[in-house]
Amino acid sequence: MNLExxxxxxxxxxxDFVLASGPGRSDxxxxxxxxRVAHEDGSGVRLATRGPADIAIGGxxxxxxxxxxxxxxxxADGDTPGGTIQRRWRGRFAQVAWDASGMSAFSDHFGSVPxxxxxxxxxxxxxxxxxxxxxxxxxxxxxDLEAVYHYLNFSYIPAPLTICxxxxxxxxxxxxxxxxxxxxxxCYFLPEYPADLQGSDSRLAADLREQIVASVQDxxxxxxxxxxxxxxGGTDSSSVxxxxxxxxxxxxxxxxxxxFAEAGYNELEYSRLAARGCGADASFDTVDRAxxxxxxxxIVDGFDQPxxxxxxxxxxxxxxxxxSAGLTTLVAGDGGDEIFGGNQRYAKDRVxxxxxxxxxxxxxxxxxxxxxxxxxxSFLLNRVRNFTERASLPNPDRFYTxxxxxxxxxxxxxxPGFREEVGRDASLEFMRRVYARGTDAGELHRIMRMxxxxxxxxxxxxxxxxxxxxxxxxxxxxxxxxxxxxxxxRLGERHKLRGLRKRHLFKHAMADILPQQILRxxxxxxxxxxxxxxxxxxAMQSLARSVLLDxxxxxxGWIQPACVERLLEMHISxxxxxxxEIWQLLMLELWLRRNLDGD
Numbered sequence: 025m026n027l028e029x030x031x032x033x034x035x036x037x038x039x040d041f042v043l044a045s046g047p048g049r050s051d052x053x054x055x056x057x058x059x060r061v062a063h064e065d066g067s068g069v070r071l072a073t074r075g076p077a078d079i080a081i082g083g084x085x086x087x088x089x090x091x092x093x094x095x096x097x098x099x100a101d102g103d104t105p106g107g108t109i110q111r112r113w114r115g116r117f118a119q120v121a122w123d124a125s126g127m128s129a130f131s132d133h134f135g136s137v138p139x140x141x142x143x144x145x146x147x148x149x150x151x152x153x154x155x156x157x158x159x160x161x162x163x164x165x166x167x168d169l170e171a172v173y174h175y176l177n178f179s180y181i182p183a184p185l186t187i188c189x190x191x192x193x194x195x196x197x198x199x200x201x202x203x204x205x206x207x208x209x210x211c212y213f214l215p216e217y218p219a220d221l222q223g224s225d226s227r228l229a230a231d232l233r234e235q236i237v238a239s240v241q242d243x244x245x246x247x248x249x250x251x252x253x254x255x256x257g258g259t260d261s262s263s264v265x266x267x268x269x270x271x272x273x274x275x276x277x278x279x280x281x282x283x284f285a286e287a288g289y290n291e292l293e294y295s296r297l298a299a300r301g302c303g304a305d306a307s308f309d310t311v312d313r314a315x316x317x318x319x320x321x322x323i324v325d326g327f328d329q330p331x332x333x334x335x336x337x338x339x340x341x342x343x344x345x346x347x348s349a350g351l352t353t354l355v356a357g358d359g360g361d362e363i364f365g366g367n368q369r370y371a372k373d374r375v376x377x378x379x380x381x382x383x384x385x386x387x388x389x390x391x392x393x394x395x396x397x398x399x400x401x402s403f404l405l406n407r408v409r410n411f412t413e414r415a416s417l418p419n420p421d422r423f424y425t426x427x428x429x430x431x432x433x434x435x436x437x438x439x440p441g442f443r444e445e446v447g448r449d450a451s452l453e454f455m456r457r458v459y460a461r462g463t464d465a466g467e468l469h470r471i472m473r474m475x476x477x478x479x480x481x482x483x484x485x486x487x488x489x490x491x492x493x494x495x496x497x498x499x500x501x502x503x504x505x506x507x508x509x510x511x512x513x514r515l516g517e518r519h520k521l522r523g524l525r526k527r528h529l530f531k532h533a534m535a536d537i538l539p540q541q542i543l544r545x546x547x548x549x550x551x552x553x554x555x556x557x558x559x560x561x562x563a564m565q566s567l568a569r570s571v572l573l574d575x576x577x578x579x580x581g582w583i584q585p586a587c588v589e590r591l592l593e594m595h596i597s598x599x600x601x602x603x604x605e606i607w608q609l610l611m612l613e614l615w616l617r618r619n620l621d622g623d
Contacts, residue, residue: 035093035116035353035498037137037489039075042156043089043120043127046147046204052159063087069122086123091137091152092116093498095242095505103128107199107212114242114505118194120150126203133213133506134359134481135183135196136489138328142191146204154328155619157191164190165620169445172582172612176430176437177451179332179608180483184209187329187620196481214462215476215509217469219516228519229532235511236503236533240267243355243502251353252278252346255306257294259366259527260357262542263534264502268355269302270537276305280345280354282338283310286553294542301539309345311338313557313564323611326494330615332608333483334552339491347495354492358484359503362475363512364530365520369426370468374524376422377467379415420459423471424452429605436587468517480504555603559596568592568606577613 042059044050045068053072054061063071065085073079073089078099081087090099097113103121104110110117110130118137120129129139129150141150144162151157158165171185183193194200197213221228240263245251253265269277279299283292292308299306311319316337323336346354361367414425430437434448459474485501492499502508512520515529522528531543557564571577572588588609595602617623 036076036078036091037093037116037498038493038496039073039077039091040152040156041071041073041077041089041091041120042149042151043069043071043122044147044149044160045069045122045127046145046149046162052161056156056159062089067124084123086121088119088121090117090119092119093500095500103130103199106210110199111213111506114507116500118152126201129194129200129202130212131194131196131198133197133509134476134485134501134504135194135198136481136485136501136504138486138489139194139200140186140191140328141194141200141202141207143202143204143207144190148202148204150200150202154186154188154191154193158188158620164188166190167620169442169582170450173430173438173442173446174451174454175330175332175612176608178427178478178483179604180486181329182454182478182482196477213506215473215513216463217465217473217513219466219469219514221514221516225519225529225532228515229529229535232511232515232529233533233537235508236263236530237267239505239508240264240355240502241271243500243505244268244271245353245355245500247272247275249352250278250350251355252280252307252349252351253304253355254342254357255279255281255295255298255304256357257281257291257296257298257542257545258357259530259534259538259542259545260360260503262294262298262357262538263360264355264357265298265304266302266537269304276303278305278349278351279307280342280349280351281306281308282342282345283308284338284553285310285312286556289553289556294545297539297541307345307349309341311341311552313561315341316552316554316557317563317567320611320614322494324614324618327486327490327615328619330612331486331490332604332611333487334554334604334607336487336491337552339487340494343492343495343497346492347497351497353498353500355500355502356488357503358488358501359476359480359509360530362472362480363503363509364527365468365472365517366527366530367475368526369423370471370521371524371526373419373423373471374468374521376411376415377419379412380418380422419467419471420455420474421452423474424455427455428452429608433587433591433605436590437584439581439584442582466517468521469513472520476509554607555595555601558592558603558606559598565592565596568610571613572606572609576617580616583609 050070053070059072059074062073062079063081071089078090078092093116095115101109116136117132118139120127131139140154142157142163147162149157149160157163166189168189171181171187175181183195186193198209198211201208255261255265265277265279281295283290319337319340322340414422458477459470488499519529573585591602594600
């Protein structure tokens with residue numbers, strides 16, 4: 025299908041659409057707030073849009089609609105067997121085409137622009153926001169308890185599942201064929217790791233530097249539009265800002281940075297250092313507990329599924345800072361840890377892998393000591409127990425234990441009725457399936473691929489996309505360009521993690537781009553001090569108790585209140601950090617009340 029759309033001056037990422045077909049009337053589309061019916065025909069196909077969208081309609085009634093910000097490629101190129109054209113596109117996109125045979129939908133390589141679909145009898149609909157499908161009178165909004173269980177383990181709901189049983193989400197890098205009689209999804213892009221590049225560290229570092237610089241420069245927004253960059257002070261965002269600043273020395277790159285008052289969470293010192301180093305026009309803001317409490321409503325309203333990653337708070341604040349400065353596009357460094365080997369969990373897993381390689385008797389003896397020491401109120405002894413238990417497992421089970429809240433608390437957290445519906449290993453089995461995808465690769469590369477498909481595609485990108493979209497801002501991800509991802513897959517594991525040194529080759533490649541203070545700084549991330557607030561702030565504790573322990577939450581019949589009380593007590597006492605788990609439970613209940621209960 026080669027239908028040309030009218031060229032648009034800006035990306036359509038911040039828009040929304042619903043495409044539906046089926047017998048009878050589709051009045052529910054006309055009643056969607058802020059939407060307009062952009063197309064309808066005698067075959068029962070109807071399209072409604074809100075905000076910017078790319079649309080092309082043929083004389084025979086066929087057509088396509090897309091939300092896209094392509095760096096390279098043409099939305100009019102159409103569908104091909106195996107999605108070969110879409111694999112070569114660069115940038116972000118979600119496209120749905122239709123003709124007499126049905127619909128064909130594509131998500132981009134990492135699913136950064138979501139697509140949801142629902143099928144009931146002869147009725148079919150695809151939308152860019154799950155909540156839009158809930159307006160369809162034939163769509164069942166019943167809760168999927170397996171999805172809830174995954175959320176309680178991962179802090180998000182992984183595709184293809186959604187919070188609603190009848191609604192599904194298109195997986196990253198996938199194509200969906202949908203008609204009134206069947207649905208079929210296949211993958212057209214998956215990170216692979218041939219690890220076939222040979223050469224000295226110096227030569228490979230020079231090649232990597234060239235690849236990184238080219239990718240970042242390709243993703244530079246049009247200078248005729250106001251744009252800027254996220255700048256956390258870490259190596260990824262600092263690299264992006266510095267490369268773009270050097271590309272056009274005559275134009276100062278604008279940056280947005282968020283900090284906190286709490287020690288150990290504030291990276292503004294490094295953000296200022298990076299900004300000064302390349303002459304960026306920097307904007308700074310801070311988030312305190314009171315502002316974070318106000319931003320909770322923005323998460324509940326802005327995210328179309330429950331989302332439990334607390335770093336959504338500073339992300340929303342940073343997008344708000346950019347929008348208030350008049351910026352329409354922000355460039356982000358997401359994905360760098362997962363393609364260059366910078367995640368602290370990779371180094372930690374290497375230590376655990378060494379423990380796992382010990383002879384069986386030694387490993388069992390260490391586990392026995394850990395069990396004897398842990399279980400009380402000592403944070404240090406509990407860490408010893410936690411390490412010996414986790415390190416005794418193979419991967420991906422070992423890696424899963426970082427995201428296994430509901431699994432670990434299974435009998436005490438979940439009610440008997442919930443446990444009858446969802447088995448304890450449901451999330452672990454999901455992760456095992458993802459870990460097994462793709463061609464053969466080393467253990468580190470399999471973990472990195474799993475992180476790209478799960479932690480990046482369905483957690484980080486959801487967070488940044490939703491945070492920016494809430495403020496009408498487009499975001500670009502140059503480190504997730506398929507060419508760069510393919511190239512880094514050709515580098516061996518030793519070039520990512522050398523001993524316990526993370527980002528080994530990347531740091532060589534960026535040696536003349538980044539200040540040494542940033543290259544050597546400890547990994548912090550874009551976190552939020554909710555652990556401090558929940559431990560010391562009565563208002564935050566009161567919010568958690570008033571929501572999680574009230575009758576309304578209990579009546580859902582999922583969570584046992586005694587477990588919540590124990591988590592709160594242990595966190596406040598300092599025996600263990602349960603802030604992430606408490607936050608996940610809180611955000612789940614608040615989202616359900618607002619979006620499904622109608623509050």
